[in-house]
Amino acid sequence: MSVSFDGLGISADLADTMTRLTSVGAQLARMIARNGLDGNLAEAAGTNAGGDGQKALDVIADEAFMAALRGGAVRHYASEEQDEVVDFGTGTLALAIDPLDGSSNIDVNVSIGTIFSIFEAADDTEASFLRPANEQIAGGYIIFGPQTALVVTFGKGVQQWVLEPGSDIWRRVADPKPLPSETSEYAINASNYRHWPQPIRAFIDDLVAGAEGPRGRNFNMRWIASLVAETHRIISRGGVFLYPGDDREGYQRGRLRHVYECAPIAMLIEQLGGEATDGADPIMSATPDRLHARTPFVFGSASKVARVAAYHDLPQDEAHALFNTRGLFRS
Ligand SMILES: O=P(O)(O)OC[C@H]1O[C@](O)(COP(=O)(O)O)[C@@H](O)[C@@H]1O
């Protein structure tokens, strides 16, 4: 057996689905390690349902997961790369997937990943996914980086496996620890500053002001542009991630997709004692209105996520005031 989920109390259907996912994960890891030797995985390949340009690896990963899952316990397959839910006809589960996350990093040898969300299948294809994330029975990701790792929750804590390089063998390693509630690291694409709503600008202004600002201490920033890699860093050492809505065309609800990006990450983060919101309200209790719906996304250490929500509650004049007047937010 190349991976084992024994002792985790999950159903045979869920274990079979996870085995199929990890088998494709091992194949993709080998392929990614050979990028440039056998062809260019970052070559342009078309446009997906959301209007995003697809790279060769986006399409290869989607086809590989779909082929591996067909005939198993998954009945409804929803993918970033498919306009509509694919109905395999039989099975008890519904799986939503971002087959390849962080596509802009394929050709620069930076960590990329796969994100997945699993529900019990509903009667109708769309109904399987247009429901609150707190109905998920599993959520997780595979990260393809210096190590290939699987991080997943089945609703009782978070477990992690690492792929033995060059093989199909996944070894379980220590479970991730709960997130620290305080942190000094934040992640946001700061090039969008001028497009952000005022509460996000005010929050970031105060972090950037560091020891001289209202927070009275310094913060550090990271931006990898792979949601999976940012999540893995935050799970490893804490931090807060923000992809807010902004005033660019098509970005009013941010960039990230509720169903197959934010919902499973939110489940992992909450299992580790962190929080995940759209800036104000929890992701886990929101119901998306479309398969490819976007949502603003803020997640990570609980106190930081709560602080972002508090900035949304500031009176307009205080959100605009010079940072040194915001004594309320010292720490
Ligand atoms: O390029 P931007 O606007 O900083 O966006 C980066 C974000 O886009 C994403 O790459 C979107 O995911 P895909 O690569 O699956 O489209 C996230 O992984 C990442 O957080």
Ligand SMILES: [Mg+2]
């Ligand atoms: Mg993605």
Ligand SMILES: [Mg+2]
């Ligand atoms: Mg993707």
